[in-house]
Amino acid sequence: MSVTGRPTDQRPALIDVEALFADPEFSSPSISPDGTRIAYLAPAHGRRNVWVRGVDQEHTDAVLVTHDERRGISSYFWSDDPRWLLYLQDDDGNEDWHLYRVDLDRPDEPAVDLTPLEPGSRVFAVDSETTVPGTAIIWMNPRPLFVDVFRIDLGTGEITPLVERTDPADMFFVDRTGSAAWHVARADDGSYEISAADPDTGERRVLHRAGGPEHPVGLFLYPLPDGTGALLGDYHDSDDLRLLRLDRETGELTVVAAVDGHSLDTLSSVADTLPPTVFADRRTGGVIAARFTGDRPLIVPIDPHFAEVQAALEKLTDGVLGTVSSDLDGQRWIVTFIHDRQPVTTWFYDHSTGDARQVSGDRTLDPAGLAPTTAVSFPARDGLPLHGFLTLPVGVEPSALPLVLLVHGGPWMHDTWGFNRTVQFLANRGYAVLQVNFRGSTGYGRRHITAAIGEFARAMHDDLIDGADWAVAQGWADPARLGIAGGSYGGYAALVGVTVTPEKFAAAVDYVGISDLANFLATLPPFVRANMTNNWIAYVGDPDDPEQLAEMGRRSPITMVDRIRTPLLVAQGANDVRVVQAESDNIVAPLRERGVPVEYIVADDEGHGFENPENQVLLHRAIERHLAEHLGGRRAE
Numbered sequence: 001m002s003v004t005g006r007p008t009d010q011r012p013a014l015i016d017v018e019a020l021f022a023d024p025e026f027s028s029p030s031i032s033p034d035g036t037r038i039a040y041l042a043p044a045h046g047r048r049n050v051w052v053r054g055v056d057q058e059h060t061d062a063v064l065v066t067h068d069e070r071r072g073i074s075s076y077f078w079s080d081d082p083r084w085l086l087y088l089q090d091d092d093g094n095e096d097w098h099l100y101r102v103d104l105d106r107p108d109e110p111a112v113d114l115t116p117l118e119p120g121s122r123v124f125a126v127d128s129e130t131t132v133p134g135t136a137i138i139w140m141n142p143r144p145l146f147v148d149v150f151r152i153d154l155g156t157g158e159i160t161p162l163v164e165r166t167d168p169a170d171m172f173f174v175d176r177t178g179s180a181a182w183h184v185a186r187a188d189d190g191s192y193e194i195s196a197a198d199p200d201t202g203e204r205r206v207l208h209r210a211g212g213p214e215h216p217v218g219l220f221l222y223p224l225p226d227g228t229g230a231l232l233g234d235y236h237d238s239d240d241l242r243l244l245r246l247d248r249e250t251g252e253l254t255v256v257a258a259v260d261g262h263s264l265d266t267l268s269s270v271a272d273t274l275p276p277t278v279f280a281d282r283r284t285g286g287v288i289a290a291r292f293t294g295d296r297p298l299i300v301p302i303d304p305h306f307a308e309v310q311a312a313l314e315k316l317t318d319g320v321l322g323t324v325s326s327d328l329d330g331q332r333w334i335v336t337f338i339h340d341r342q343p344v345t346t347w348f349y350d351h352s353t354g355d356a357r358q359v360s361g362d363r364t365l366d367p368a369g370l371a372p373t374t375a376v377s378f379p380a381r382d383g384l385p386l387h388g389f390l391t392l393p394v395g396v397e398p399s400a401l402p403l404v405l406l407v408h409g410g411p412w413m414h415d416t417w418g419f420n421r422t423v424q425f426l427a428n429r430g431y432a433v434l435q436v437n438f439r440g441s442t443g444y445g446r447r448h449i450t451a452a453i454g455e456f457a458r459a460m461h462d463d464l465i466d467g468a469d470w471a472v473a474q475g476w477a478d479p480a481r482l483g484i485a486g487g488s489y490g491g492y493a494a495l496v497g498v499t500v501t502p503e504k505f506a507a508a509v510d511y512v513g514i515s516d517l518a519n520f521l522a523t524l525p526p527f528v529r530a531n532m533t534n535n536w537i538a539y540v541g542d543p544d545d546p547e548q549l550a551e552m553g554r555r556s557p558i559t560m561v562d563r564i565r566t567p568l569l570v571a572q573g574a575n576d577v578r579v580v581q582a583e584s585d586n587i588v589a590p591l592r593e594r595g596v597p598v599e600y601i602v603a604d605d606e607g608h609g610f611e612n613p614e615n616q617v618l619l620h621r622a623i624e625r626h627l628a629e630h631l632g633g634r635r636a637e
Contacts, residue, residue, distance in 0.1 A: 010395035012369030014636050015428045017624070019364050020421055021616040023048045023072060026360035028273075028323075029346050031055070031334040032078055033282065035327030038334055038348075038359070039065075039085065041073060047612070048072030050087060052104060055332070055348060065107040066100075072611055074273050077128040079136065084154045086128055086136065087111075093575045093607020097122045099138060101154060114157050120144050120525070125272070129285065131176045137162070145527050151178050168530035172197075173230070175223040176285050181248075182223055182230055186212065190533050192219055194232070196248050207251035210234050213453060214446045216412040216535035217269050220277055225285040231256060233264045233277070239445040241266070243278070243290045257290040257300045263443050265291040270413050275322055275338070279306070283328045293443035295375035295387075296320050296417045297338070305330060309351050316347055316356055320417070334359075338418040340373040369394060371427035373417055378470045380439070380463050384451055387444060388436040388467060389415055392476065393427045402631040403432040403477035405468050407486030407493040411452070411460065412535060414441040425620055430633040431483070432476050438463035440539065453539050456517070457496045457555035464493060465501060481631045485509035485623070487609060488579060495557035495587065498566040507630035509569045509623055512579050512608055515561075515587045517552040518543055523580045561590050567597040569626040571619050573606030599626060 022043070029040040038055055041048045044064050050073060053062035065085060066073055076087035085102045096119060100111040115123050117140065124147055127137040134154050141147045149163040149172055163172045173182040179199040184192055190212030195204035210219060210232075220233030229247045236244060236253055241263035243256045257264075267274040279289040281303065288303035289310065299321045301307035309330070313321065319337030322344055326333045333349045346360040373391045380386050392398045404426050408415045415435040423433045437444060438460050440452025452460050464484070471477040484497040484505050491513015498508045514520045521529075521536055521543050540555070541548030553559045568591065572584040581602065591598040601622055603615045610616050628635035 011430070011634075012366075012394055012428065014634060015365070015369075015425065017425070017617055017620050017636070018613075020425055021620060022613050024343060024362065026059070026346065027344065028074070028076070029334050029336065029360070030078060030323075030325040031327055031332060032082070033080060033328050034082065035329070035332035039076065039078065040346075040360075041076075045069040048074070050076050050085065050102070052085070052107075063104075063107050065102050065104060066111060067108075071605070074611075075126075077126055077136070079128045079134075079154055080130075081134050081154060084134075086114075086126065086154070088123060088126070090122070090607075091575075092605045093573050093609075093611065095122060095577055095607060096120065097124070099123045099126060099136075099152070101157075112157070114152055114154070115140060115159075117142060127176070129176065129280075129282070130178065132178065137174060137176075137178055141527055145530065147527060149174055149178075168527065169533070171218065173221050173223055175227065176225055179227075181227065182221060184219055184221065186533060190538060194219070194221065194230075194246065207248070208232070208234075208246055208253065211446075212534040213538040214450055216449070216539065217266065217442070218531070218534075220264065220266050220269060222278060222287060231278070231287055233266060235446045239447055241443075241445070243287075256287075257292075257302055259292045259294075259298055259300065262292040262294050262298060263445055265293045265297060265416075266442055267413055267416070270410065274413075275416075279324050281306075281330065282326050283330070289324075293414065293416065309333065309349070312351065312354070312356075313347070313349060316349070316358075317345065319345065339367075340417060340419055341367040341370040341424075343419050369428075370424050373420075373423065375417060376434075378467070380459070380466050382459065384439060384448065384463075385444075386436060386438065386463055386467065388434060389417060390435075390471070390476070391423050391427045391433040393430050393432065396430065398432070399475050400478040401432040401476055402430065402481035402483070402627075402633055403434060403468065403471055404483045404485055404627065404631075405464055405497075406433050406435050407464060407484065407490035408435065408437075408441070409486065409488030409490050410442075411438070411440045411489040412442055412449070414443040416443075422620070425624075426627075426633075429624060429627070429635065431627065431631065432471065434467055434471050434477075436464055436467040438467075456540050457500055461493065461496050461500055464497070465504065468504070481506055483507040483509070483627055483631050485511070486513065487511035488513060491579075492557070495564075496555075498568065499557045499560035499563045502563050502565055505566050507569075507627055508566050509571070509626065510584070510587070511571045511619070512573060512576055513570075513583065514579055515556065515583045516558040517541075517556045518549055519558075519586075520579060520583060521552075523582070525577055558586055561587060562594075564591060564596055567626065567630050569599045569601075569622055571601040571610070571622070572603070573608060573610065574602055574604045575607045578608040 027041045050066040051062040088097045099115045124139040145168045146165045151160045171184040183195045183197040192210045194208045222231040242258035278287045288306035292298040319339040322336040322338045331352045343362040349356040484494045491510040494508045588600045
């Protein structure tokens with residue numbers, strides 16, 4: 001108490017935006033196959049680059065092995081040859097990914113582009129853990145409409161086709177030998193047909209059929225290394241997405257991992273930088289654990305050896321396992337843990353000795369001053385159970401606060417418990433933050449995801465409004481100070497919020513969001529269109545059908561732009577190939593003509609989301625100003 005008897009301000013100091021959104025000093029770690037070195041991402045030349053050091057060394061001893069000065073690296077791969085390390089990179093966010101090779105014996109030499117593709121083609125996935133020494137298996141589309149499978153010799157760069165598609169909607173899954181073991185086709189009704197494919201003749205035997213719209217981002221299928229079957233994410237006779245074994249000979253399904261009331265977490269199918277759906281054995285490729293959604297993610301061990309390792313690891317910290325990487329013997333491990341009030345931490349663990357030590361952790365942020373994230377649940381107006389996460393600012397009475405409804409992208413992904421820099425930034429500035437896993441979000445069962453069919457700008461939006469109303473009813477949020485913000489689909493949701501319910505929100509942030517559903521679908525890269533049947537077409541409509549095209553217009557914010565009176569912040573990457581810049585331009589122009597307050601940020605060196613730290617700082621400073629002016633939160637002077 002102060003001398004006046006009034007409570008003193010217990011709010012934590014304002015977090016410095018540059019420090020919060022700087023590239024981490026240590027991230028995405030992994031251990032070499034022989035267990036002697038650690039690779040990780042850390043800043044160099046103002047961008048995320050790959051460094052390598054001995055397992056017992058510090059960063060001062062590390063060697064910088066990549067030298068990108070334009071855009072940070074997000075994905076890299078060890079190979080079985082201790083000389084070569086691989087990484088993916090695009091140009092300023094255009095997502096035309098190329099695979100590069102680094103010579104660890106000569107780290108100062110320029111990286112070699114192993115996939116000199118034409119514009120519009122890209123590398124989609126890389127498997128560097130194969131049974132053929134000195135090679136990797138890659139998925140790419142030198143034929144723009146067809147994503148084919150190739151083997152690449154890492155030393156010579158020679159590329160050998162393994163599987164060439166005849167239908168751009170087909171999918172091939174190969175094992176570590178490169179055999180075309182599994183084929184997934186889409187039937188006329190949208191269902192998936194899973195076949196065993198003969199690697200010599202190409203003959204296919206249909207073994208299983210799975211529903212289409214309940215798998216909007218495709219099936220999770222993982223060939224078993226012994227060739228006897230595959231692991232499959234499927235609902236089968238449950239509402240929960242489970243991990244099943246599909247027998248290659250009989251087609252019989254058996255449960256490998258399942259948690260009642262929880263679904264297999266398939267976030268990694270959206271981006272390989274998100275938490276993995278399964279952990280795999282470094283030597284054999286067999287699955288050793290699976291991740292399921294929950295109030296906190298659930299890691300279910302499958303392999304007995306890893307169950308022992310996991311039990312030891314979980315004694316190190318109260319976080320949740322994020323990623324794991326081991327040597328070929330499964331003894332030396334580099335693992336990350338997810339927390340809500342601190343960034344990811346990394347530990348080294350030697351199972352043969354029991355020795356463990358933390359090798360990274362962000363020391364610039366004090367967890368005591370950061371806000372805990374709590375899982376919440378409430379019913380939608382039609383009774384559908386909804387789940388989400390609430391983060392309340394520290395040091396203030398949690399009553400009648402300004403609230404930001406922060407909407408995830410996709411929409412076929414989900415928010416999860418963990419450290420989110422934007423959430424912590426908003427909470428530090430005095431806002432309650434609510435993240436709702438509205439219908440259509442993955443991770444909450446078949447009924448929950450398919451309840452979004454036909455519900456863009458309808459029940460999906462109602463779920464968000466129901467969440468905001470719930471927070472008001474609990475006393476946490478001030479109904480006069482509600483904001484809505486999000487990226488990609490979340491940006492679309494923000495625009496829907498200020499067009500369908502313009503009276504509800506006092507401020508909005510649209511970050512790389514869709515404003516015109518028909519134009520969005522028409523401007524997607526050509527190879528995407530063959531795979532829209534079970535997502536955009538099933539959930540939103542077929543743009544080739546005049547009636548459905550007209551309905552898309554009725555659900556597009558651009559056709560309701562005259563209803564917008566809420567102050568709006570719009571941010572867009574100039575090189576975005578998913579949501580092109582016209583989606584933002586076409587919202588901003590009419591608002592400026594009408595005199596509606598709108599700030600517009602265009603980053604010339606970004607794509608679908610800002611990666612470069614200076615652009616993240618620019619964006620969040622703008623968010624800070626915008627929300628402080630219209631919702632009344634704190635801001636730095």
